[in-house]
Amino acid sequence: MDNQFAIETRDLKKTYKGKPHPTLDGFSLRIPYGSLFGLLAPNGAGKTTAINIICGLRHYDSGDIFIDGHDVSDGMQHVKPLLGLVPQDIALFPSLTAYENLKIFGGLYGLGKKLLEERIDQLLELFDLSASRNSYINRFSGGMKRRVNVIAGMLHVPKILILDEPTVGVDAQSRRLILEKLTDINKAGTTILFISHYLEEAEQLCNRVAFMDNGAIVCEGNPAELIAGKSECNCLESLYLLLTGKKMRDSQ
Amino acid sequence: MRKFRFLLYKDYLLLKRDVAGMLLMFLMPAILVVLMALLQDSSYRSLTESSVPLLLVNRDQGELGEAIDKQIEASHIFQIDRKVNEAIPTLEELEQEVASGHYTLGIYIPENTTESIRKNVARYVLAAFSGTMEKPSPDMVNFVIFIDPTTKVSFYTALMSTLKERTQKIEFEYVLNEISRQVNEFSPIPVSTEGFSTEQVHIDIRDARLEGRDLNPNPVQHNVPSWTLFAIFFIVISLSGSIIRERQDGSFSRMMTMPCSYTEYLLSKAVVFTMVSLIQFVLMLLIGVYLMPLFGMESLNLGTSPAALILLALSAAVAAIGYGIAIGNIANTIHQSIFGAISVVIMAAIGGAWIPTAVMTESLRNLSRISPIYWGLSGFMDVFMLNAGVMAVLKECGVMLLFGLVCFAVAVTFNYRRRMDV
Numbered sequence: 001m002d003n004q005f006a007i008e009t010r011d012l013k014k015t016y017k018g019k020p021h022p023t024l025d026g027f028s029l030r031i032p033y034g035s036l037f038g039l040l041a042p043n044g045a046g047k048t049t050a051i052n053i054i055c056g057l058r059h060y061d062s063g064d065i066f067i068d069g070h071d072v073s074d075g076m077q078h079v080k081p082l083l084g085l086v087p088q089d090i091a092l093f094p095s096l097t098a099y100e101n102l103k104i105f106g107g108l109y110g111l112g113k114k115l116l117e118e119r120i121d122q123l124l125e126l127f128d129l130s131a132s133r134n135s136y137i138n139r140f141s142g143g144m145k146r147r148v149n150v151i152a153g154m155l156h157v158p159k160i161l162i163l164d165e166p167t168v169g170v171d172a173q174s175r176r177l178i179l180e181k182l183t184d185i186n187k188a189g190t191t192i193l194f195i196s197h198y199l200e201e202a203e204q205l206c207n208r209v210a211f212m213d214n215g216a217i218v219c220e221g222n223p224a225e226l227i228a229g230k231s232e233c234n235c236l237e238s239l240y241l242l243l244t245g246k247k248m249r250d251s252q
Numbered sequence: 253m254r255k256f257r258f259l260l261y262k263d264y265l266l267l268k269r270d271v272a273g274m275l276l277m278f279l280m281p282a283i284l285v286v287l288m289a290l291l292q293d294s295s296y297r298s299l300t301e302s303s304v305p306l307l308l309v310n311r312d313q314g315e316l317g318e319a320i321d322k323q324i325e326a327s328h329i330f331q332i333d334r335k336v337n338e339a340i341p342t343l344e345e346l347e348q349e350v351a352s353g354h355y356t357l358g359i360y361i362p363e364n365t366t367e368s369i370r371k372n373v374a375r376y377v378l379a380a381f382s383g384t385m386e387k388p389s390p391d392m393v394n395f396v397i398f399i400d401p402t403t404k405v406s407f408y409t410a411l412m413s414t415l416k417e418r419t420q421k422i423e424f425e426y427v428l429n430e431i432s433r434q435v436n437e438f439s440p441i442p443v444s445t446e447g448f449s450t451e452q453v454h455i456d457i458r459d460a461r462l463e464g465r466d467l468n469p470n471p472v473q474h475n476v477p478s479w480t481l482f483a484i485f486f487i488v489i490s491l492s493g494s495i496i497r498e499r500q501d502g503s504f505s506r507m508m509t510m511p512c513s514y515t516e517y518l519l520s521k522a523v524v525f526t527m528v529s530l531i532q533f534v535l536m537l538l539i540g541v542y543l544m545p546l547f548g549m550e551s552l553n554l555g556t557s558p559a560a561l562i563l564l565a566l567s568a569a570v571a572a573i574g575y576g577i578a579i580g581n582i583a584n585t586i587h588q589s590i591f592g593a594i595s596v597v598i599m600a601a602i603g604g605a606w607i608p609t610a611v612m613t614e615s616l617r618n619l620s621r622i623s624p625i626y627w628g629l630s631g632f633m634d635v636f637m638l639n640a641g642v643m644a645v646l647k648e649c650g651v652m653l654l655f656g657l658v659c660f661a662v663a664v665t666f667n668y669r670r671r672m673d674v
Contacts, residue, residue: 016673055509059672077511085509091502093262095269107258108510152506 003069006160006191007031007054012063014049014215023049024060025215031160031193031208036186038206038223039195040236042244046215047195048088051164055085068159081109084158088165090145091152094138098129098148101137102155109156116155123151126181143174150178154185161185162193167201179205203236213244255512259520266494267524273490277528278535281483285475285539286547292471293549306330307355309346314366319422321361330357343396350398358398368393369423373430381434395419470550476540477632478605481625483532484568485599487525488576488592494521495580496589514667518660522573529569537561555635560642564631567649567656571624574656574663581663581670599623627651 012027023046031037041047052058054065056076065072067079092101099120106116124130127147137145150166163182167175183205186192196202202209203223210220219226223236233239267273308324310317325332334340336349343360350358368391375388397412435443498504507517540552554561579592600606602616603625609617620626631648634640 052505057505057508057671080509080511083509085506087502087506089502091506093266093498093503094501096262096265100265104258104262105506105510107261108255108507108512110255110511 003066004032005030005066006033006035006068007193008064008066009050009054010064012050012053012065013061014046014053014058015061022061023215024053024063027063027212027216029210029217029220031191033191034186034189035208036182036192036194036206038202038209039193039212040197040199040202040209040240041195041212045212045244047212048164050212051085051162051193051195055083055162056080081156082159084153084156084161086150086153086161086163086166088168090137090149092137092145092148095136097134097136098124098140099133101148102152105152106155111156119155119157123155127151128177143170146170146174147178150181154190158190160191160193162195164195165197166194167196167198175201199235199237199240209236211240211243218243256516256520259512259516260523263494263520263524267490267528270490270494273493276489277483277487277532281479281486281532281536282539284482285479285536286543288479289471289475289544289549290547292475304330304357305355306332307336307341307346307349307358308332308334308361309341309343309359310334310361311340311363312361312365313363314370316366316369316422316426317361319425320419323419323422324359346396347398350400353400353402355398356400358396360396360398362394362396365393365395369426370430373427374434377427377431377434381438472540472544472549472552473633473636474608476536476544476552477629477636478600480533480536480565481568481603481628481632482596482600482605483536484529484565484628485572485575485596485625486593487528487532487572488579488596489589490528491521491525491573491576492580492583492589492592493586495577496583496586500585508671514664518577518664521577525573525576526566526569529572530565533561533565553636555637556639557635557641560635560640560645561632563642563649564628564635564645564652567631567652568624568628570656571628571652571659572656574659575624578659578663578666581667599625602626604629624652624655 007029008031009027009029012024013022014024015022027046027050029039029050039047039050049058053060054067054072056072056079068082070078070082072079093104096104102120102123103116106119111119120133121130124133127150129144129147129151132140132144137148140148146166146169150163153163154161161182166182167178170178179201182192182194194202194206206223208221209223209226211218219239221229227233227235227239230239230242233242306324308321310321312318324330333355336345341349346358346360349355372388372390372393375390379386379388432443495504498507504517508514537552537554541554542551545551575596576592579589579595583589583591600623602620603609603623604612604620605625609620609626612620627648631640631645634644634648638644
């Protein structure tokens with residue numbers, strides 16, 4: 001059977017130790033190859049847990065996960081090189097330069113010396129950071145750190161790129177640049193799973209979205225088709241509020 | 253292997269940029285070893301060299317006073333003055349000089365001491381030879397000794413013991429001479445006590461060692477291994493700090509999504525910090541051998557087995573790295589990891605790094621065995637003092653390696669359970 005999905009999860013369940021309620025409760029998601037897929041959810045809905053499980057950072061209680069057709073329960077060794085993760089935190093070494101950070105992360109993905117140098121130069125140029133190549137991360141602005149954070153996840157040109165709120169806390173210029181480059185990368189063939197609280201951003205960027213609430217997917221489809229399907233909604237945000245409610249959802 | 257090289261590169265760079273950590277690991281122990289050895293050396297010298305100021309007033313015009321004077325001078329413990337402002341002080345002036353802190357000790361030998369002793373001995377000997385049961389009443393001879401009240405009890409006791417020993421020796425010789433003189437008055441055959449030794453029992457104190465080299469422990473030989481081990485264990489702060497920081501800033505999670513394993517991640521840190529430990533070790537030995545003599549102290553004797561030293565240093569590094577990794581994995585924050593630093597200080601204290609375990613109580617001596625620093629110190633002392641080889645320090649190395657491996661296993665298990673939430 002031909003595999004159609006870059007990422008497929010089936011009925012994932014996860015309850016953290018000491019927590020009475022499951023964080024993931026029947027989480028099923030199918031992300032087609034080549035899509036720029038937005039996963040939208042209120043705080044505490046379980047999206048970071050879902051991402052961590054997909055990336056092999058956490059155990060899950062039950063369910064199935066397939067990445068590029070590989071069953072992750074067989075081990076992550078074949079899956080890890082396919083994935084690129086841009087975490088929500090600025091996951092960089094602050095006392096090292098941008099170049100040193102990228103050299104280390106690229107090296108850990110197994111890139112050869114020449115190719116690694118080329119990719120670093122290319123991506124720093126693409127994200128307008130060439131002039132700051134040898135500056136220390138702890139002297140960067142928030143927007144510059146975010147851009148290096150994104151570059152570190154895509155140095156090895158992953159088949160699947162997962163970005164957890166990559167534009168949080170950055171100025172409009174940096175946000176525009178990041179989103180523009182993500183669109184280019186997606187057009188070049190990389191499947192992107194994009195997690196964001198900015199619904200307008202997702203509506204503009206993604207060709208598919210899924211709404212998640214209480215540890216499960218509640219709605220999935222093309223943004224325009226989803227909005228059209230609900231006469232009372234005129235944008236992704238109104239649909240999101242309709243599906244997840246207006247009650248505050250701070251993490252419990 | 254190529255990926256592992258990048259982990260090594262990362263840990264090397266992070267360490268290089270951690271200026272505070274570098275100072276803590278290299279400069280602090282270097283300063284401590286020199287300072288502590290100097291402090292202990294000066295205390296050691298104050299007891300063994302002519303540096304205790306003594307005002308000796310000998311008002312006896314006889315042989316006993318003169319003999320005591322000579323004996324005290326020959327002991328090389330005291331810096332002796334006999335006059336103040338060109339005059340022999342009175343008893344009151346002597347007390348005043350010691351009370352005002354000019355002298356640690358004041359000794360007053362009263363007038364006619366020799367004559368009184370001689371008369372006393374003569375009475376005893378005469379009584380003994382006449383067969384009378386009555387004990388003669390001796391003339392009391394009172395030496396007066398003034399002591400600076402700030403002098404430590406242990407120091408005072410040692411001085412008193414030395415003085416008592418010297419005066420008793422002289423008294424004994426005096427008794428022998430008097431007996432000889434009295435006997436010669438009655439006996440037709442001349443009796444002589446000349447050549448009688450007052451030291452019939454000789455106590456031969458020797459260093460227990462494997463080969464017959466003349467070695468005595470000194471502050472350098474105690475402090476260099478002590479602070480070397482302390483330095484090696486102080487890598488716990490940098491190591492655990494780097495693990496916690498990487499976990500907090502998310503770079504650890506990022507690396508775990510990359511094609512590198514947790515084992516490789518830890519191994520890289522272990523390799524880099526082993527290098528740090530070995531550099532610390534060599535640096536401290538160089539200080540002991542070359543720098544200490546520049547401060548007037550003895551040079552560190554390295555023993556005869558470099559292999560045993562390297563094995564001990566590596567074992568100590570494994571113990572320290574295992575402990576650092578355990579602290580880094582168990583502590584949630586940098587603040588919590590301060591426990592690591594405090595526990596190293598405690599381990600050093602009970603392990604005998606500051607005060608030798610030999611002077612501890614039995615219960616503390618037993619407790620010291622739980623500290624890996626005790627085993628490290630024991631091994632180093634065996635190599636430095638007893639010329640021990642590899643075989644002789646295997647037990648010490650084994651205990652330290654076991655400690656490190658247990659810590660490592662605890663760290664891995666704890667990390668897996670917490671990170672993966674299983």
